[in-house]
Amino acid sequence: MDNYQIIHFHHPLKLKNLSFLEISKKAKHIDKEASVDAFNLQYQDNIQPRLRTLLKMADTQRNPLVFFSISFLEQLESTDPDMLLELQENVNKEKISLIGSCAYHSFSYLCSHELFKEEAMLHKKLLKKFFQPSPEIFINTACLFDDEIANIVQQLGYNSIVATANTWHLAGKHSGQLYRANTTDDFNILLANGDDKEGFQISLINGYGSAYASNQIDDQIKNDVKINQLFISTSGKEQPVYAVSMPLTSPSWQYKIPDYTNNPLQKALLQQIADLFKNKGNIKDPEDLKVLMLLCQPDHLMSINQFSKDNGYNKFISSMNILTDLSLKYNN
Amino acid sequence: MKILMIGPGEPSRMNSGMGVACNHIAEELSQKTDLKLFSPETLEQGSKNTAHKKNTVKIHIDNELQDIQKLNADIVHIQIKNSINPYFYLSQTEEELSEEENNQIKDSLDSYTEGLIVEGEKIEFDLIYAHDWMSISAAIALKKKFKKPMVLHIHALDYDRTGKRSNSWLYKLEKEGLTEADAIIAVSQYHADIITKNYSISKEKIHVVHHGVTPAQLKPFKSPFKEPIVLFAGRLCAQKGAMDFVEAAKILHVKKENLRFVMAGEGELLPALINKCTEDGMMDKFHFTGHLTQSELFTLMSGSAIFVMPSTSDPFGLSALEAANVGLPVILSDQCGVKEVLPAAEIVSKADPKIYAQRIIKLTQNKESTEAHIKTNKEALKNQSWNNSVAQIVKIFENSI
Incomplete structure (x- = not known):
């Protein structure tokens, strides 16, 4: 009950x-x-x-x-x-x-x-x-x-x-x-x-x-x-x-956890977010931290799916570009 | 001279290099002849305004002929399955099309052919100018009905995609087209030799017309990276040597060479390439751009340092020509047609990522010789215009009529 x-x-x-x-x-x-x-x-x-x-x-x-x-x-x-x-x-x-x-x-x-x-x-x-x-x-x-x-x-x-x-x-x-x-x-x-x-x-x-x-x-x-x-x-x-x-x-x-984490695109994205967060210990800008968290939203991860054909690949590529953007910002 | 051209009128994500080439050819031809272009309808919006547009008739094509995933751009045949495959998805293989899928594609082709013939019967023409396999059936039918000469322009063959002479219906269709054609235009001597050897076509019928190049109109791109960019542009598939590029990148990454790697394009190998980059710890120095428009690609080229095209078999390789035109040094596989017009290109005769890696290092470390390489290629391209290429094509038409 x-x-x-x-x-x-x-x-x-x-x-x-x-x-x-x-x-x-x-x-x-x-x-x-x-x-x-x-x-x-x-x-x-x-x-x-x-x-x-x-x-x-x-x-x-x-x-x-x-x-x-x-x-x-x-x-x-x-x-x-x-x-x-x-x-x-x-x-x-x-x-x-x-x-x-x-x-x-x-x-x-x-x-x-x-x-x-x-x-x-x-x-x-x-x-x-x-x-x-x-x-x-x-x-x-x-x-x-x-x-x-x-x-x-x-x-x-x-x-x-x-x-x-x-x-x-x-x-x-x-x-x-x-x-x-x-x-x-x-x-x-x-x-x-x-x-x-x-x-x-x-x-x-x-x-x-x-x-x-x-x-x-x-x-x-x-x-x-x-x-x-x-x-x-x-x-x-x-x-x-x-x-x-x-x-x-x-x-x-x-959905089950593997649906969010197991395909190569999702794995790569999560790994890159983790690496960026770990290596750039000075990410203090709340907007940038927020972006990292938003990249981990369930529906965002679900959308990065090779089986959603074009859209999944494009979302992955865009997400990786965002991470590169942040990485360069904190490098400089 | 009234020309009926059957082929894509504008570049799209489906037709890539052939689309770009046909777009330029149609533009130039419409200045030199009375051109009517029968072009497949595409799903893409916002097609470019081109000079020939008013002469273009769009013919409907079914989804089966537009499905990138199924057709792999314009591939309809199979490759041999790789039995060693650690990934749950197919990486370097393409799934064999079922008989049902094959029949659907054939039915769609028949329907497209019918549409072409119906439209063809409405106009007057002196010559049929057809591009690649999708146009062959209609071209042959119109040739027979109206007793007009047919010139077949070949951009890619079933042989290129499969790596071997096969017994597929597509191979047979291509052979029929090559046999029926009054003249054949090959995009390179490399490809002309493939046609002769693998389709048993007489050399005398084949004319080589290399692609042209236009002055690059681009917004210069200042790379945001400290490291020079090594660029690959093309379909992410086995035929283009996409995995060899990643393997070469890995070698350089392990050696701690200060470089960035960018792959511009889309294709079925993307998940496998990403997985490889992730497993090899390279993703922070590796970038995939997805599909880029022509002008975006030129812009990216302008901010890159080196262009690599490790194709296993490329009838021409237009992207390499464009890269050289923008001022990049180029590293090419021996199995491509574009090497015939780029005298200073670094040619790799064996498909070995180590050798590609060595050549990349050579170009980054020897500034003077790299500058000379770029200059020599640019000089060679001065006369390599679409205007000149199409002038050659028109001569072939005149000799065929």
Whole structure:
């Protein structure tokens, strides 16, 4: 029976096509116009009704749990500031609970752990511009989890995480239970949203812009116990360890990890992003860091696919040109 | 003289070098003759305004004849499968077309041929001037019906793509066309010899007309890189030696030679090339540009240091001619036609990436001799204009009528 529901709101940002001949010509990499147009096109019919549902859930004490990406909040501020105000009021009054994640809902963890740390830190930091309460619980993009993620997320000040519970991996463990991380102390893992339909579930819902398979917000779900209290209520007891050596994602996410990482173009791109981030330790310009994170967005990685023929190759080439552009900027 | 030309009227991503050549030929011919051009309709928008456009009739071609992936530009035949293939996708091989796909292509060709014949019957002409395999069937039919001479201009053959004489329907079609033609124009002596040897065509029928070159109108490109750029431009396929270029780059990268490598073009080997560059740790010095327009390519050439064309068999190699015209030193495979008009080109007789690497080092380290190389080639190209090439073609027409 579904007891909880985490609703994800994200606004994927588009990157401009950069040709080889435009490298080092101070071109802008983020296509702000196209990104804004895409959001505004969907706002009236798709996004606003869902936000209204969220507000209704807050009004009726359902205590909804929500992830907002930074790009979503920034665009909402521009498109419908009144709606943002209402959301802020409800969050600040703790009628809506926030959950922490990656600023741009990206798969930066699959590229570079350091880049992921930057992105998660950025989410926490920039969320403060919009809301007073800070999230205490983390959920990675696609509920991606392994032991190292627990380590990193704890360093960011979180003390708990929602992780995927797959029965084939659980070997006797159950979703809905609290576990300790394998690699660090005082860090709790709540197993959720597994493929065991009979067990405890936290449904992971695509409010907008995410790739969770379900976009049906159940406005009847009431989080009887605030999720962070769920962690607190059982802490202090001896928790069993949940060890995951390789990343697992939620079965509720539309595609599997290899779909984002395994073809030669995707591998090459992720490797280059990781190398650039590692070697150019002085990438401090937030816009440039943002571009690296945006290159790891799930739909961007999915678009770089040899099977999408021309478009996939062109997107790859453009992405590599962007990386070259950044590399030259920091060389100079 | 009324000429019915059957072939692409403008360059596109599908027809590459042949498209560029036919575009120039049509432009010049329209000044010298009464030209009617039957050209396949393409999916691309924004085609160039050219002098001959008002004389162009577009004939519909089915998707099968436009599908780059299936046809590999204009390839319809198969290559021998490489049994050692560590990658899950096909890298240096092309998948054999199924019988059904072959039949679809043949049906599409028949339909295109019908369209050409229907249009051909509406006009008067003194001579049929056909380009490559897609035009052959219609050219033969019009020749027989109207008893007019046919000149067949060959840019590439099934033999070039497969590396061997095959028994495919395409080979047979080409042989029929070459046999029926009253005169054949080959783009190089290298290719004329291939036609004679592999299609059993008499030498007397074959006339060599090298491609011309126009003064490059380009926006100069100042490379943003400290390292000189070594450039490959062409289809990313086995025939163009794309993998040899990457292997040569790897040798130079391991030696820590201060160079950048750019591959301009698209093709089915792209994933394999990227994978190789990634595995060899070269991706930070290696760039793929994808498809570039002619003017973008010239611009890129102007900012490059060396041009390499390691083709396994190239009837001509127009991109090398253009590179030399822009002022690049060129390194060519022995198996190409363009070497006949570039006397100073570095010619590599064995397809060995080590040798290509050595020649690249030679050109980067010997500034004086490289300058002399460039100067000699540029001198040689002074008379290599499209106007002169087409004047030769017109003479062939006159002798055929």
